Amino acid sequence: MTTVTLQPTREDMRIAYLAAFAIMIHIFEAAIPSPFPGIKLGLANVITIATLLIFGWRMAAWVSLLRVLVGSLMIGTFLSPTFAMSLSGAVASVLMLGICWKLLGHHIGAVGYSILAAFAHMAGQFMTAYYLFIPHQGLLKLLPVFMTLALVFGLLSGIIASAMIKRVP
Amino acid sequence: MKIGDKLVLIIGIVLVASLYKQLWFSEGHGDFIQITIDAKEQRLVSLAEDQILKMKGKVGISELEIHNGKIRFKHSPCTNQICVHTGWLEKGGDFAACLPNRIAVEVVANNTLFDSINF
Incomplete structure (x- = not known):
């Protein structure tokens, strides 16, 4: 019998490190009750944005998707509707970041990427909610409110991310 | 930034x-008319844009006119012309029908005047 040892690369370690950060924030945030049900700040996305700007899109995608997977396992929402919402939001925002990163690169900073990601996140979640859970016209009335919150929260976490990036040597 | x-x-x-x-x-969002032909074929048409619809019924072609968010039977091939005399329909639940031609029109809106009507 032969044993195969996988030697983690520097990049693997870095992904794990950053994902752990994001997961920590994710869990911490899940513990704080929200004044509006179903709406949270999404502070874990700060890590995704910072990763994107420092290490590029591939790593940001890893960090974001690992965060959703491991975070849901830790909280206990894995494969639940909450997980479907969380995953669809993360996938949408990662795709959005990928496209914009390819097209615009460093022409946009943390704040811009954060807003873009927040919009995509909300749109992805909303589509999942609409097609999978509540296919009712009335839900569309809530879309502007959700998008307003996405804009505000995206702006906030973008400002936090840009402050964070400045402190990274 | x-x-x-x-x-x-x-x-x-x-x-x-x-x-x-x-x-x-x-x-005008959410305000539609439901056109029923021969009690089975149903169509939803928005009241938002002005247009003239030509619907083929049992005895001929009925012309429906949509104007300013209202609809009426403009012309009908039937003999008694009750549908044409019904006039403009605009509020949710308003209803007009041409029985000889088997065409019925009902305004569908979010807030209807009546919850339901029985005939």
Whole structure:
């Protein structure tokens, strides 16, 4: 019998490190009750944005998707509707970041990427909610409110991310 | 903030504002007419744009006119012309029918005048 040892690369370690950060924030945030049900700040996305700007899109995608997977396992929402919402939001925002990163690169900073990601996140979640859970016209009335919150929260976490990036040597 | 960030922010604000306009304040939104032909074929048509619909029924072609969010039978091939004399329909639940031609028109809206009507 032969044993195969996988030697983690520097990049693997870095992904794990950053994902752990994001997961920590994710869990911490899940513990704080929200004044509006179903709406949270999404502070874990700060890590995704910072990763994107420092290490590029591939790593940001890893960090974001690992965060959703491991975070849901830790909280206990894995494969639940909450997980479907969380995953669809993360996938949408990662795709959005990928496209914009390819097209615009460093022409946009943390704040811009954060807003873009927040919009995509909300749109992805909303589509999942609409097609999978509540296919009712009335839900569309809530879309502007959700998008307003996405804009505000995206702006906030973008400002936090840009402050964070400045402190990274 | 970079210029790109500010641009994204401005585009975002415009997008959100247009969403409010589209989904909260758009006029005539959600107001439709339901056309029933021969008690089975149903069509939903928006009242938002002015147009003349030609519907083929049992005895001929009925002309329906949509104007300013209202609808009426403009011309009908039937003999008694009750449908034409019904006039304009605009409120949710308003109803007109041409029995000889087997065409019925009902305004469908979010807030109807009556919850339900029995005949």
